[in-house]
Amino acid sequence: MLGVHFAITGEQERALLAADDADDSDRVGELLEELEESWDDDRLKVDTDKAWDAIHRCLGGGTLDPDGGDYPLSHAVLGGRHLHDDYYVVHLTAAETRDVAAALQSVDQTWLRSRFEAIDLTDYDGAHDDEDFTYTWDGFVDVRDFYQRAAAAGRAVLFTAT
Secondary structure (H helix, E strand, O other): OOOEEEEEOHHHHHHHHHHHOOOHHHHHHHHHHHHHOOOOHHHEEEEEEEEHHHHHHHHOOOOOOOOOOOOOOOOOOOEEEEEEOOOOEEEEOOOHHHHHHEEEEEOOHHHHHHHHHOHHHHHHHOOOOHHHHHHHHHHHHHHHHHHHHHHHHHOOOEEEEE
16 A cells, blocks of 8 residues: 555545544545545645555554554554545644654654564565665655644645555
8 A cells, every 4th residue: 555644724624524523434535536636735745655654663663553652653654533444544633743743853763773673574564674674764754854844834634545
């Protein structure tokens, strides 16, 4: 699955949350499709390709458990409100976005590398070697920069992996 973070507008956030409150996964999927097709601000979007998996594991306790790890780092990828049953559509409020942005600033390459080395490999599909870490670190830096821009814009964040 390929991951993407979007810094969504208040209107987009309200529509997605209303669809989730109505337990309408089909509508959430439609809204997500509309969002992806009409997105035009690359500053408020970041593609993490497959690096999102290792990034979450590093920040979230070593596994893909959305509840793993400690807030706010655990919310950079899979932590947050899940809006779809069949794939990842994860919502963070603007306040959570600010918390995550601040916490990510303290993560350096040495810390992330130690967490990368501790990933639970039982269900990890990555190579888990130096090249895989470099790929993960590069994706992490992009995510960290994205969160700074999203927080500065006062936006909520939506992470998707489909």
